[in-house]
Amino acid sequence: MVIIDTSAWVEFFRRDGDLHVKMAVKGLLDEYEGALCGPVEMEFLGGARENEMPRIKKWFDLIPYVRNDLKIWREAAGNFAKLKAKGFTVPWNDILIGTIAKNQLIRVYAKDKHFVVMAEVLGVMLYQPGYNGMYNPEG
Numbered sequence: 523m524v525i526i527d528t529s530a531w532v533e534f535f536r537r538d539g540d541l542h543v544k545m546a547v548k549g550l551l552d553e554y555e556g557a558l559c560g561p562v563e564m565e566f567l568g569g570a571r572e573n574e575m576p577r578i579k580k581w582f583d584l585i586p587y588v589r590n591d592l593k594i595w596r597e598a599a600g601n602f603a604k605l606k607a608k609g610f611t612v613p614w615n616d617i618l619i620g621t622i623a624k625n626q627l628i629r630v631y632a633k634d635k636h637f638v639v640m641a642e643v644l645g646v647m648l649y650q651p652g653y654n655g656m657y658n659p660e661g
Contacts, residue, residue, distance in 0.1 A: 523555055523556075523557045523586065523588070523626075523628045523629075524550055524555050524556060524557060524628060524629045524630065524631050524649045525557050525558070525559050525562065525588055525619060525622070525623050525628060525629070525630045525631070526547055526550060526556045526557065526558065526562070526585075526631050527562060527616075527619060527630055527631060527632035527633070527634060527637065528562050528565045528566045528569075528632075528634075529632050529633040529634040530543050530546070530547055530631050530632055530633055531547070531562070531566050532566070533547075533633060534547040534548075535574070535578065540633070542651075542655065543633055544655075545651070545654060545655025546631060546651035546655040547631070547655075548655060549651055549652070549655040549656050549657045550631065550649075550651075550657060551585070552657070553657040554586075555657055556585055556586075556631075557585060557586045557587070557588050557628070558582055558585045558586070558587050558588065559587070559588040559590070559619060559622050559623075560587075560590070561615050561618045561619045561622070562619060563582060564615075565615055566578070567579070567582075588622060588623075588626055588628065590622045590625065590626075594618070594621055594622055594625060595618075597621050597625060598614070598617050598618045598621040601617050601620070601621050601640075601644050602614060602617050604643060604644065605617065605639065605640070605643055605644070608643055610639050610643065612636045612639060612640065613636065616634060616636045616637065616640070617640070620637060620640040620644060620646040621644075621646075623646055623647065624644060624645060624646050624647070627647075628647070629647040629648060629649040630646060630647070630648055630649060631648070631649040631651070632648070649661055
């Protein structure tokens with residue numbers, strides 16, 4: 523299972539979005555490996571246009587939802603502190619997404635450079651799509 527980050531969803535739904543990202547998201551969805559978590563849903567739907575909401579919500583209703591417990595906030599706060607101590611400023615929402623993925627031992631697919639930092643410092647596992655966006659179970 524792979525949490526699809528907001529940065530990838532933006533490209534997927536954008537008419538002129540990055541074709542490689544579109545294909546990778548489609549590959550995850552086709553294989554039933556794409557997942558959603560609360561912070562991604564809040565961030566993406568919070569920035570969506572009102573007329574786009576019904577279509578986006580239909581997509582999101584079909585995708586597995588990665589749940590977390592209340593302790594995830596404390597773990598995310600610790601991760602925020604670790605990153606800050608290393609000199610990195612990462613938005614709290616990205617840290618929360620990365621923490622959820624790390625806690626559940628699943629990967630994140632993102633086009634956001636903050637996730638590369640979290641992979642290096644925190645050990646968040648990142649997803650790399652296969653050829654032509656095909657699902658890559660090892661990537």
